[in-house]
Structures are given as C-alpha cells and as structure tokens.
Amino acid sequence: MTSEIRYRRVLLKVSGEALMGSQGFGIDVAVADRIASDIAEARRLGVEISVVIGGGNIFRGVAVASKGGDRVTGDHMGMLGTVINALALRTSLTKFGIDTIVLSAIAMPEICESFSQRTALAHQAAGRVVIFAGGTGNPFFTTDSAGALRAAEMGAAALFKGTQVDGIYSEDPKRNPDATRFERLTHDEVLGRGLAVMDIAAVALARENHIPIVVFSIHEKGEFAKILSGAGRATIVSD
Ligand SMILES: Nc1ncnc2c1ncn2[C@@H]1O[C@H](COP(=O)(O)OP(=O)(O)O)[C@@H](O)[C@H]1O
Numbered sequence: 215m216t217s218e219i220r221y222r223r224v225l226l227k228v229s230g231e232a233l234m235g236s237q238g239f240g241i242d243v244a245v246a247d248r249i250a251s252d253i254a255e256a257r258r259l260g261v262e263i264s265v266v267i268g269g270g271n272i273f274r275g276v277a278v279a280s281k282g283g284d285r286v287t288g289d290h291m292g293m294l295g296t297v298i299n300a301l302a303l304r305t306s307l308t309k310f311g312i313d314t315i316v317l318s319a320i321a322m323p324e325i326c327e328s329f330s331q332r333t334a335l336a337h338q339a340a341g342r343v344v345i346f347a348g349g350t351g352n353p354f355f356t357t358d359s360a361g362a363l364r365a366a367e368m369g370a371a372a373l374f375k376g377t378q379v380d381g382i383y384s385e386d387p388k389r390n391p392d393a394t395r396f397e398r399l400t401h402d403e404v405l406g407r408g409l410a411v412m413d414i415a416a417v418a419l420a421r422e423n424h425i426p427i428v429v430f431s432i433h434e435k436g437e438f439a440k441i442l443s444g445a446g447r448a449t450i451v452s453d
Pocket residue numbers: 228229230231232268270358376377378379381382383384385386387388409410411412
C-alpha cells in the first residue's frame with residue numbers, strides 16, 4: 215500500500231476561507247473536523263504532514279487598506295486570524311487522536327510555541343502534525359507564501375494547496391464558468407499566463423526550490439489521501 219504513495223512528506227496549505235463553511239465569517243467546527251479527518255486519513259498512509267493555515271475567514275489585510283486603513287495593521291490582524299484557525303484545527307485533529315503542535319511565526323508563548331525550523335523538524339520527526347500559524351510573520355505576504363516557505367524549510371516533497379476550486383483553470387472559474395482546467399503545468403506557465411490561483415511570490419519560491427504544487431479542492435472529502443495515492447482530482451505544477 216505505502217509503496218504506491220506519491221509523496222512521503224508534504225506541506226498542506228488549508229484555505230482559511232474554507233473553514234467558515236456556509237457561514238459568512240469565522241469557523242464552522244464541522245468543517246474543521248472534516249478537514250482534520252482528511253489529514254488523519256492521509257497520515258494513515260504513512261505520509262508526514264505539516265500544515266499552513268490561512269486566515270481569510272477572519273481577516274485580510276487588504277480589506278483594511280481598501281477602506282483607507284493601515285495595511286500593516288491589517289496584515290497583523292490577518293496573521294492573528296491564522297492563529298485562531300490553527301488552534302481550531304489543532305482541537306479538531308486532537309479529536310482524531312493526532313498529536314499536533316502549533317508553531318507561530320509571531321511569538322505568543324502563553325498560547326503556543328514559537329516557530330523555528332529546528333523545533334518544527336524535531337516535532338515532525340517525533341511523528342506530530344505541525345501546524346504553522348502566523349503566516350510568514352511579515353506583512354505584505356500571504357499564507358500561500360508561508361506555505362511555499364515552510365515546504366522548503368521542512369524538506370517537503372510537495373506543497374498541497376487545498377482551496378475552493380478543484381485545480382488551476384485558464385481563468386478564475388468563479389468568474390468564467392467556461393474556463394478550461396489544466397491537469398499539469400510548469401511553474402513558469404503558471405507565472406507566465408498569470409494564473410492567479412496562488413500569489414506570484416509563492417509560485418516563484420516553489421519554482422526556485424523545485425517544489426511541485428498540487429492544487430485541489432479542500433471541500434472534497436477523502437481527496438487529499440486519494441491524490442497522495444496517485445489518483446484524485448488536482449492540477450499538478452512541476453518543473
Ligand atoms: N486561474 C485560476 N485557476 C483557479 N482558480 C483561480 C484562478 N484565478 C483565480 N482563482 C481563484 O483563486 C482562489 C484561490 O485563491 P485564494 O483566494 O488564495 O484562496 P485560499 O482561501 O485557498 O487561500 C480560487 O477560489 C479561485 O476562485
């Protein structure tokens with residue numbers, strides 16, 4: 215069974231927006247539990263998994279800036295949102311008996327441990343799921359960039375982006391329902407064609423480190439494990 219596994223160690227970027235389910239804001243615990251069950255299933259395949267969690271269900275810095283506020287403050291609020299999500303996902307993973315640790319890029323020792331690559335690798339080696347909170351710890355970045363960064367630091371064989379759509383399309387499929395879906399692309403093609411499923415910095419960092427990106431729907435139960443097993447529906451971006 216495990217010999218068929220496509221990637222042995224992966225970084226999963228979980229969309230913050232996905233966590234709110236059909237609510238307009240915040241966290242739907244049933245959705246967090248379902249995502250945790252998908253992570254548990256993937257772990258049973260023997261795959262090492264660490265997670266970067268987004269924060270768009272709580273706050274996005276650009277929303278402050280677009281209303282005339284300070285972008286850096288807005289981004290700080292967004293990063294704090296990812297910490298809230300990380301604690302929720304840890305709670306859900308614990309329900310499935312998964313030993314989980316939250317490491318934050320912004321120090322808040324009363325709430326969770328702070329990130330360092332050394333600490334993260336040690337927890338991963340001990341068999342824990344590591345959830346990276348606080349994005350990169352810097353404004354003007356996104357949690358997709360944090361995903362690419364942590365994937366490189368953890369030695370992940372692939373960056374999985376679990377998002378609202380089931381792959382990369384010629385245009386945003388939410389805006390153009392006739393957009394065509396790609397099975398495979400190179401990093402250069404994603405950047406050259408301006409395919410905006412992920413920000414440029416994230417794709418460029420993955421390209422530089424030869425990390426494949428796998429874009430799939432986080433809403434499809436069991437899809438993560440299927441893709442890890444060489445099946446499932448996703449767009450794979452590689453060299
Ligand atoms: N070419 C494209 N292919 C697929 N999705 C796209 C594309 N361009 C824009 N998108 C949009 O990008 C969204 C994912 O980006 P993002 O807002 O970062 O979500 P997330 O919450 O997963 O971080 C998708 O839900 C999709 O609507």
